Amino acid sequence: MVMLAEETASSGPAPSKIDEYFGDTPRARKRIRRLRILDRIVASLITTGGIGIILAVFGIFFFVGIEAVPLLLPGDAEPRPVAEALKRPAGRALAVGEDEYRETGWVLTESGVVRLLDFEGGAVAGEQALEELGDARVLAGARAAASDVAAAATDDGRVLVAGVAYKSIFEDGQRVRQEIRVDWQLAFTLREDGGRLEHVAVSSDGENLVVAAAGPGFLGVAQRKVEGRRVRQEEATDSLEGATVTALAIDELAETMVVGLANGEVLRYELDRADAELVERVRPGDVPITALAFAFGGRTLLVGDEAGALSGWQGIRSTPDSKRTLSHVRHFDPMSAPVTALAPSRRNKAFLAVDRSGDVRVEHTTTERTVVSVDTIPSGGAATLAPRFDGATVFDGEGNLHRYDVSAHHADSSVAALFLPMLYEGYDQPEFVWQTSGGTDDNEPKYSLVPLVFGSLKGVLYAMLFSTPLAILAAMFTSQFASRRMRGFVKPTIELMGALPSVVVGFLAGLWLSPIIDKHLQAFFNLIVFLPLGLGATVIVFRLLSNKARQRIALGRELSFSLPFLAAACLGATFAAPSMEGFLFDGDLRAWLVQEWNVAYDRQNCFVVGIALGLAVMPIIFTVAEDAMSNVPQALRAASSALGASRWQTAWRLVLPAASPGIFAALMLGFGRAIGETMIVVMATGNTPILDISPFNGMRTISAAIATEIPEAPVGGTLYRVLFLSGCLLFAFAFFANTAAEVVGERLRRRYAKW
């Protein structure tokens, strides 16, 4: 090179084209430098790009997983600063409430005053005395669970009720502040003898009103119903046989009243117009009941007692026909001192519990877990949970105000609720239930992933049952017995099958196949018997043929030879169906199934799913298994033949075991494909989340739940995150299957590499 450069330099004339490229001229050097720089730039670009792409690809699992993480994080509570002006104690607080924006609130105090609080402005917005209080003293107070109605019991046998109203003030279409006022007041004289009323409960839907109050040896209920323009008021009293009432509660629908006694008993009354009928008594413990409340919806009774025990009670039927009786079904961590307040949430089944020692906690009825331990204050008094379940407002025994921001967005779920059977409201025993939306707001969401996982696995099971034998035997035929031309035709055909969009398969399964199976169920079952019979007939006829004819057929014409027999079997199955159904199953297979086996027949059942989903996984299993069997070294097969084995013996005893890791990989890949398949199962399974392995009904799979429920799930809500968690499960299943297939396949490749 150097010599060449010298030569060109000395000879004088302009460097030739070649020298310009390869010579040691300044231009060439420059060019090479440029090329090197370019090379380095591209190298770093591709490296960063490549690493970036690979990271991005792994980011998929990360981002799907991270959406599910908040589900498992504990709730959090932070004290919210309270303005100085509101800190001033106003006597013991009896009942408290606040608006949904947490800007204003009210408190009913022992002195018979409803004090209106402007939290946003940091001042007392006003005070309204109970109008008809007169000289009487207020002994007890309560609020309705579902509305801002306060009731005060007096020492002269009356209950005074005040309703608080909020109003949002809008400017330019934007809410700027809240206003609060006492809207109306009512008085009920419950005790004609003017005796003391020491406990009170109230329930109101804003129009109708039920109040109950109790004093020594007295229990009274007053109901005020608005019927058109008429207002009806009815009262009922009871002496309770001298028992001492220590707590009272009425559910939000005003259908049930519960009374807690000093001896630890709880009495349940059914309220019906004027009458309050005692229907049952239960005894949670031997110490006095100190607090009673109903969880949102009114179907779970919450009981707190003198010893600090917290329990939840539900109506349970011991047999399907018996009446529901209260049973102790929810167990919460006990508190350390007598429970002073139980405040249910108006969003979910959580409630706030406060004890006399000042322990403030949020518990959840369904999951039985402590959602968040809010705080410990000097002593416990009245308390409420914010209407949007985003905070708590608590008064201690001295009347000091404490406010908290609570963030527990996923109180409804817990690891136990996701994976263990739970006793839900309205059920009689713990069950796995997936039911994420209900007709009413107070519906208890049921997020058990078990029915979904079960459904996914059930779908896979039937798909594999259908596709595995077909695909593997067909792969064996193609790789071992078929002619070269035959393979040239079969392999692309099966690849084509793999390319069928799953939405097309699902649509055919749901709209075409399922009515046909429905109509010809017997014929379908007949096929299972008739097809092997047809094959048997093929073989018998084959044996009867002359040796020469046999040889001609066995040279790759097996398929065309057996085709007419199989077709005949199909026709036979169809035509024999009606008479067989009449003979074997009294003319109606479905009725027979219900009668004899007690299985309900669903139109969208596992036969349809098995075939459709099987159709989707068959090509994968076939292709991989066929490759594995073809790759069994020829020398092995030749040795087998040389030892006198027939071609079937070679295939069955030699090729199949030798290729078994590859077949295992094929099955794993098929499993991974089947478990994640979405459109087919959405369209062909009926989507009912049931735990029933029977092939005569459908299922709901993880993927179907995701596809149909995520578009409607509020972003960031519990359902949204639970679905993301189920997506992680799906990912894990597929990942496991694919990795297993990959590892085993790799080993197989290495084993035969030496051949």
Next chain:
Amino acid sequence: MVNRVESGDGRRDDPPSKPESLRSTEGKSVRKGEPWVFATGGTLILMITLVFGVIVLLLLNGLGFFWPSDLQQVEQKDGTISLGIEWGEEEIPGADGGTRTQYRVGNPKEFPADFVWIDDDQVASITRPDDALLVETLTWSPRIGRFAEARRDGEVVLRSTDADWFDRYDELVEEAEEERIHGKLAPDVDEASLIGHYLLSDGQEIEIPLAAVVRTVRPNSMGTLAKAGVYVSRVWEFLAAQPRESNTAGGVFPAILGTVLMVLIMTLAVVPLGVVGALYLNEYAKQGPLVRLVRLAVSNLAGVPSIVFGMFGLAFFIHIVGSGIDSVFFADEPGAVFGTGGLLWASLTLALLTVPVVIISTEEALRATPRAQREGALALGATKWQSIRTVILPASLPGILTGVILAIARGAGEVAPLMLTGVMKLAPSPLIDGTAPYLHADRKFMHLGFHIYDLAFQSPNIEASKPIVYATALLLLVLVVALNLTAILFRNHVRRRLMGGVF
């Protein structure tokens, strides 16, 4: 035998069953297990039957729908007359014996049901009147009856008794359509000037503005050629027109457009991603256990359920990237622009879904580049990038393209992730229009696959939408199969070329 082993060069393609092997060991051992061979062959037949069954089923149902069937006038023994298209028949449920036939009598506005069942033993006579008409309209389609007269602004301009009324009727419809196209007239009976009067089978007279008439067919008096003309026109409408009657009639053009645009954007994204990824893995990364692990993960990713990719698209593209874009650039827009599902996010999601396919096939192609060519390039003094650009990439281009086509085929048929990332049954605004930036990738879109799902399972009138579902399914199948076949042929072609190309 021995001979065969020695000369056996093709391991895979050489079938083990040879005539001599059969002849040589005449006796029991050959026949042993022969029934099982037939059994395995039977399973193969079953599988192939399934594939072709699906295809034939779609062909029959999807293509048959456009053919104008005869209109049958069924008179029952009680005197009821129905005029309609024979749709299907079945055994009368709950009764012993006897069959009944389903007719599509149309006129959903006037009759309680679009479809009626008539017991076969109640039928007195079936005729095919020459003057029976099937009128496809923009709304309340189809109308089945007879033409009575046409009026312009109340004046009768054409009667069914006139000679060659059908030709003049066609002219009137064309004239009315002209008005509709120019936006002069809403197809409403009160406002339209040209009104057609029709007699239904039960004697009712109905009025339809001619501007609302899409097509009028007289199947009973048409020859095969004329019917073929209607067939072609219906197929064209299916491919090129907007849907009507809440997707149960008309065309699927927006769904075709949505599918094609989505696939295009996906391809634009997936090609550079896949190729750069594969170049890195195969050419730049230091080969070792880590790269092997990455490769394993990439092929693993190809098996991850598509719905999981949909969730990623929802969580990352829509809620993180999209909302981020919205809060920076579209803070004053009232609704979400990119923070909701749309064409772009769906395409990118599918690009991620298909990137493993491209990476794997590109890597395979890169590896298949003959070593001699690479070394030749390097020996000539080419830098690494030069050799990649001028030698390796061109040589592996066909392999890369095969991968891309396979990715497209997979992406075109995938529906589940789209349901989370922006597909709609009826897109509110078109993807392409006259306002900048012309292609609105932020908008929701329609897709052939989702169209099938929606029509088959969410449609109010499933029986009426069945034919169009079959036709749409056939269209999607043809699209996907054509792409796959292209890839397969391409691959075979490339293999042959590479085999011949090595010195």
